[in-house]
Amino acid sequence: MASTTEYPLDDLAALIRQSDGFLCVGHERPDGDAVGSVIALALALRAMAKRVVAALPDPVPDKYQFLPGAEQVTCELHGGFDIAFILDCEGRERLGDLAEVVKGADRQIVIDHHATTAAQDGLDWVDTNAAAVGVLILRLLDALQVELTAEIATNLYAAIATDTGFFRFENTNAEALVACGQCVEAGADPYEIAQRTNNQLPLAQKRLVGRALVNLELGCDGRAAISHLAPEDFAAAGASSQHADGVIDSLKEVAGVEVSVLLKADSDGLWRISLRSATIDVAAIASRFGGGGHSAAAGCELTGSLPQVTQRLLAAIAEALQKQGTQL
Template sequence: MSLAWPEVERRLGPLVEALRGADRIAVLGHVNPDLDSIGSVLALHLALAAAGKTSWPVTPDPGSPYWAFLPGHDRLVVGAPEWLRPDAVAVLDTEIAPERLGQAWALVERAALRLNLDHHDTNRGGADAALVEPAAAATGELVFYLVRALGVPVTPEIAACLYAAILTDTGSFRYANTTARTLALASALVATGVEPHEMATRIYDTRSWAYMKLLGRLLSRLERTEDGKVAWMWVRHEDAVEAGLLASEVEGLAQYPRMVEGVEVALLFKETEPGVVRVSLRSQRFVDVAAIARAFGGGGHVRAAGCTLTGSLEQAIERLVQACRQAVQREVMAGEGAGTSCGTGEE
């Protein structure tokens, strides 16, 4: 499998030209960052610095402290401090929208040039130059091609950031978005010096005692519908606070209801503050969870989506479980739908 991706490489032209013409570039990820966001931001920042640009890696919110090992992490700017005056912003892994950029949005308003690189098919555009490619498993994949197009060598540091991005947005190469090209790219990054075992240990296999004890309690209250097609788990605000749970750790809990044999739709309900419930939706084979999420004001990918509801945890569970139960029944009636397109991470 070759690394060549001619359609993407060709369409990167306007972005490359815009970046070459800018001197002071802020590279931004999205709110509630995952490792595709942080890893992509750090990788592009390192590449722009190597190309002689003044660049800042920016995140609207801090990521997990477990990610601090990533090269360049100590330079991460949180939000939009007054002193930061970029000519251009490069927004990664999300569309350019105030609700997706949170505290960093002011940088978009300060910059003359808005650039966008993303893999969400819900991206509504609006940048001066952009590449949106939903066939990419991670934005980190697209950053790899952008770095090469900029003529910058993919150093071990850049490779580590990209590997973390791709590893996590493919669920450790388990999700349907994992392709031969994704694995060829991961292989190239490993050849550059990335240690897969070390990455996996740092990112997945290191959790606090409080987290493990909470996980035990959460698993004991796993629930499913009578037909076993919809399963869910929930985290109360006080559970998360008590265990000192990190936002990224809460996100990772969505995998457990999804693992139950026979489940088509898995839900994770997170009470982010009393009266506000964030819901992660995952589907296995045929239900379009992005459509369900959109009905509740959210969005995402066909196999991984999210939405936020106000009201009690119990109300949120009742409404979403009902919507998912109906979606499963509709698809079953229709012969389990034709929709088998690739899913990617929610972010």
């Protein structure tokens, strides 16, 4: 894996200058970094008078439709590319239906910041210190001496701001902040971007957050926050299961909480459980119940009454907290 200093950025810039016929793709169910980085790189290549197609396996989500160039992103591709840039993508399987066309390109170059992404091509660029792929695209623009237009800057600001949780997550660093400062100077509007990307929840989802907060309880001596959304909560909020996305993030903001758990009633009597923690491995807990995920975010499914399921989960969490070697 090439680090910042080792990566031959000038070689990549030279290759781009002498090539044509580019494809820029990001991961399925794209987030702000995938959308913003794909569009920004495509706009930059177009500014160099290159032929370029921007594509994502799924449509640009509504909240990112305001990004300049979003209307040019396609989900349907036909082959014939010289160079495919694969952005923000941990693993080719996240390219969904676009994987075949990407594979058919003469050369595939990865630009990413995920630790699990392997560099294969000599020009693959995986920098885990980069807060977002947007930061790397800005570095590339600099090497290419492409002007940072307001359109490109808006996409890069959105990429970096959303991937750092608007500068709250642990990946937030000086380079990300400096990069965003540059983008604002070039014409990106921080307030507009924050409004468009954050304040677009359907009413049903916000009401569901309210139900989850009313049902919130603490366990494990205040270190675990656990809540549930029963069928009556979904009914009262006028919500369906798709509105439960992101509800768990509102549970972890309680002082002293290290683990948050949300139980969502499924239509067939199952509880679908989401776990989040920055201090213990919740994938290990989820896997005890037949689930899985990442150490910071995982999920599983359980059957049983609410008190039973709650008790099983809290017992497993208490054990993990104890194992972690801190006082319970």
